[in-house]
Amino acid sequence: MKKALLVVLSIVLMLGFVFAEDGVTDTEIKIGTFQAMSGPVAVIGQSVANGMNAYFNYINENGGVYGRKINLIIADDQFNPAKTTVEVKRMIENDKVFALVGGLGTPGNLAVMDYVNEKKVPYVYQASGSSLLAIPPKKYIFPVQPNYTLEGNIVMNYLVKTKRAKKIAIVYRNDDAGKEFLDSALDTLKNKYGMEPVETIAVNPTANDFSTELTKLIAKQPDAIAVMLFVPQSVNFVKQAKQYGLQKQKYILTYANSDISYIYLAKDAAEGVEAMAWVNVDFSNPDLKPFQIYQKYFNQMPNAYAIAGMIAAEVFVEGLQRAGKDLTREGLVKALESMNKWSGMLAHEITYKPYDPNDNTCRLGKQSMYVLRVRKGIWTQMTNWIYYDK
Secondary structure (H helix, E strand, O other): HHHHHHHHHHHHHHOOOOOOOEEEEEEEEEEEEEEEEOOOOOOHHHEEEEEEHHHHHHEEEEEEEOEEEEEEEEEOOOOOHHHHHHHOOOOOOOOOOOOEEEEEOHHHHHHHHHHHHOOOEEEEEEEEOOHHHHHOOOOEEEEEOOHHHHHHHHHHHHHHHOOOOOOEEEEOOOOHHHHHHHHHHHHHHHHHHHHOOOOEEEEEOOOOHHHHHHHHHHHHHEEEEEEEEOOOOHHHHHHHHHHOOOOOOOOEHHHHHHHHHHHHHHHHHHOOOOOEEOOOOOOOOOHHHHHHHHHHHOOOOOHHHHHHHHHHHHHHHHHHHHHHHOOOHHOOOOOOHOOOOOOOOOOEEEEEEOOOOOOOOOOOOOOOOEEEEOOOEEEEEOOOOOOHHH
16 A cells, blocks of 8 residues: 555656745746836836747746746736735735736835735845845845946946045935935035035926925925935926926936936937936847847837846846755745855846845845946946945
């Protein structure tokens, strides 16, 4: 009887019906993501999703990872954290996904990060710059993008040291992301340079008219304006600012704006505007392999948001490959923790370390950025990589 049971068990295992982990069979790895596929920021969510799909399709058509094809489930949360919570619980508890990859937005990510971590589901790449995803570190949460604390520091250092700005104004989105950027910027100005901004302006995330805010800026006449807003609000703010006469100021935007869609929407008002960036790709070279991969599936050049989606997929696949054929969630965690300044086709210097609740650097991912400027309707790189400098 015992021998017969062992034979049956062996057959079942060979057929791939028994696996220790949710979402993993001998032919498939089922993963999930949440994106704003509809709603006010769908232009971002759809692009991120397309980028992930393009890269996963490329991997699948080339044999998958150890023979397993990646099956991506996309939940439309409309950039609404209440919907995010529902969709993430559904994917983990009903769809039984192995991992999450590339979910969009600070509100949604902050709403689900503790739940995901408690469920011990690896989550690679959050399309958010909130430092709360990485600090304090959470074992199963692996951010990639630079956080807003890093960006606030780099922007102020750049304005003071490189642009020689003396009168800096900070315009920020009145939410957790914007306040994090502001706090970092204020701390850098005060403690490193003994400076204060001439004006700080909190902007309602749904505002379209900025006449009151611009009246304050006109009175202070800053020589540089740091704008921590997202498309399309950032577009409307700069356009109105220039219409009000604030044309000679140096504008620098957060990295969420360093995409062709900003130039397309802002038109002439985009000229001379700068933005932070962290994606290491030359958009003027259509022959690059990532572009060829994307064009194969979508018949167009990817924008920066699609490239971000490809990076999310690329980092996740690297983790799968390092984890080996006997794939488990704990194995994926250890594999990701082995990355030390790892760079791929698109990802640049991604670093994690073994989980240590007392080490706030073990889940930072990307820790450098550079500056782009719009010149003749094209984003042009202006600096080399800039690192956090307090």
